Each structure stands twice: as structure tokens, then as C-alpha cells.
Amino acid sequence: MIVREHGDHFLMIKQHDHALISGEMVLQWKKTFLLRSKLREEADWAIAQHDAAWIPLDEHPKWNDEKNQPYTFIDYPLKEKLDAYSQGIEEISKQTLYGAMLCSMHYQSFFSRDSDDARIRAFVEAQEQKQKQLFNQMSMEVPKDIYQLHFKRLQFCDDLSLYICMQEPGTSKEEEISWFKDGFPQVFDFAPQGIKARWVDESKVAVHPFPFEKPFKVAVPYKLVSKEEIRASSLEQALHQAEERERLVHFSPEEKA
Structure with missing residues (x-):
């Protein structure tokens, strides 16, 4: 779960929903950077499904007494998290061995x-x-440079999705989470210095260099879960009763000065 505190509510985004967004992103990848192939199809599917391991955990969220908020994917109890990761890889391997390896x-x-x-x-x-x-x-030999490229695409799209899910829309560069402030760690042939993103406003993000075919938008589903409802019933019940909402985020190339 991704959790941000919003006054008397918690804004909560399920891990699988965040991963599905990363799957939408990778489908936009420039064809000149990586042609479509059976391997790419398997890799792209796995990118969208890479957090499916979190589905059962996010259906039954846990409360972090130490931080007085729901557990997030970062601080979730280790044993349950590792067990879920292992099980998730097994489930993905039933659909694609290659995708399971990347995950x-x-x-x-x-x-x-x-x-x-x-x-x-x-x-x-x-x-x-x-x-x-x-x-x-x-059944086929995969060159190391190919699976490393697919792996970096997974991690970059995961990071870019986290960028829009973990931060308040319109966050200034100075106030960004440390993970993103200096750009993303993945480097590509077209981006030897890495890729950077910034909020242009509350609904637009500029990315440079731009690895996608054209500007596009994604919908971020979330719930605002009332702290009062959590106290009155339980975190799980309050989460399931909260209305599902969404906001749109537009991605475009950084405009030249």
C-alpha cells in the first residue's frame, strides 16, 4: 500500500494499481528504442503485474502502531512481505518464465x-x-543485454509510477522525496545521464529525455480513508467502505527553454 496523510484522512493507493500504471507506461515506450517481440510482450505484461503479490496484503491492510498509520510497502512486516514476494513470483511463472525472472x-x-x-x-x-x-x-537463449534492458524498463516505469503516487501533485523539485530529487537511477543508451521528471503543475509531469512515443495520460485510482472511520470500525472496513476516486496525470517531454 502507498499511504499519504491528508489531514483527517489517509490517501491510500494499492500496490497492484500502481503497478498497472507502470504497465501502461511501458506500452508507450518508443519503438525505436526497443522493437516489439514475444520477449517484450512477456516483459511488458510482467511489468504491469509485478506487484500482484501485494493484492492479498492490500485487501487486509495492517495498522502500524509505531507510526500511527497504515503500514506501507516500505515498512510492511518483513516476513509477510518476503513470503508474498516469493508467492508472487511463483504465480507469474505460471504465465511467463521470463517475466517471473524479471520480477x-x-x-x-x-x-x-x-x-x-x-x-x-x-x-x-x-x-x-x-x-x-x-x-x-x-525455451530460448536471451542475451544479457536484452534482459538487462527489460529489467531497467521495469524499474524505471515502477519508479515513474511511484513518483506520481507517493508525492502530492505539483510537488516542487526542492520538496520531492529523496528517491526522485536527482532523477531516476536507470541509464539507457538514449539517456546515459539518466532520466529526470518534474511536476509542471498539479496534473502535468515533464520527463527528460522522453522515452515514450508521444504525450499520454494515466489515471491514478485512490481512496481517502477517514481516520474517524478507522477508529470507529477498523482499518480494513474503513478502506473497503471508502469511495474509489481517480485523478489524471499527463506526461509530456520537457519543453525547451
Whole structure:
């Protein structure tokens, strides 16, 4: 769950909804940067589904007593999160071995094999083995530069979707979350210095260099969950009873000065 505090409400966005937005983004990718192929179709599908592991967790959200707000995808209890990631990769592998490998790489990248936590070390090692297994099961050999490009596209579209979901619309560059303030970490042939985004206003985001075919828009679904309703019933009940809303975000190239 993505959670932002809004006075007497929490604005909540489900992880799977955020991932579906990243899937919409990747379909806009310039054809000159990556031609369509069976592999790209599998990669694009996996990008849209990469957070499906969160569906059952977000259906039954948990309350973080320490922070006095719902748990987010960042601070969610570790064991349940790792178990969900592992199960999610298994589910994706039923549809595409290649997509499951990309999602495994994505989840593994969140953690360090040098962690002091044995659960994290075990997860990282298990995903390394899983990736080898999936790669060996695939019917065709995939060059490293191709799957690394697909992996970077997954992570970039995930980050760009988080950019519009985690921050207030129209946030100034100075007030942006540290993750995004200096641009996104992924580099591409067309963007050797990386890609940057900024809010032009409350509904428009400029991206440079622009990796998409043309300007486009996405709808961000969210719920405003009343703190009073949470206290009166429960977080889960208040979430399910809250009205689903959406806002539109338009993406375009950065205008030249």
C-alpha cells in the first residue's frame, strides 16, 4: 500500500494499481528504442503485474502502531512481505518464465545479500537460484543485454509510477522525496545521464529525455480513508467502505527553454 496523510484522512493507493500504471507506461515506450517481440510482450505484461503479490496484503491492510498509520510497502512486516514476494513470483511463472525472472530480479534488488538479517540473506540467495532455474527452463537463449534492458524498463516505469503516487501533485523539485530529487537511477543508451521528471503543475509531469512515443495520460485510482472511520470500525472496513476516486496525470517531454 502507498499511504499519504491528508489531514483527517489517509490517501491510500494499492500496490497492484500502481503497478498497472507502470504497465501502461511501458506500452508507450518508443519503438525505436526497443522493437516489439514475444520477449517484450512477456516483459511488458510482467511489468504491469509485478506487484500482484501485494493484492492479498492490500485487501487486509495492517495498522502500524509505531507510526500511527497504515503500514506501507516500505515498512510492511518483513516476513509477510518476503513470503508474498516469493508467492508472487511463483504465480507469474505460471504465465511467463521470463517475466517471473524479471520480477525476481526486481524484488531481489530491494535487499542486500550482506544484510544482518538472516531472512533477507536467505531470500536473496533463494532468488538468485530461482533466476538461474527460470533462465534454464526458458525455451530460448536471451542475451544479457536484452534482459538487462527489460529489467531497467521495469524499474524505471515502477519508479515513474511511484513518483506520481507517493508525492502530492505539483510537488516542487526542492520538496520531492529523496528517491526522485536527482532523477531516476536507470541509464539507457538514449539517456546515459539518466532520466529526470518534474511536476509542471498539479496534473502535468515533464520527463527528460522522453522515452515514450508521444504525450499520454494515466489515471491514478485512490481512496481517502477517514481516520474517524478507522477508529470507529477498523482499518480494513474503513478502506473497503471508502469511495474509489481517480485523478489524471499527463506526461509530456520537457519543453525547451
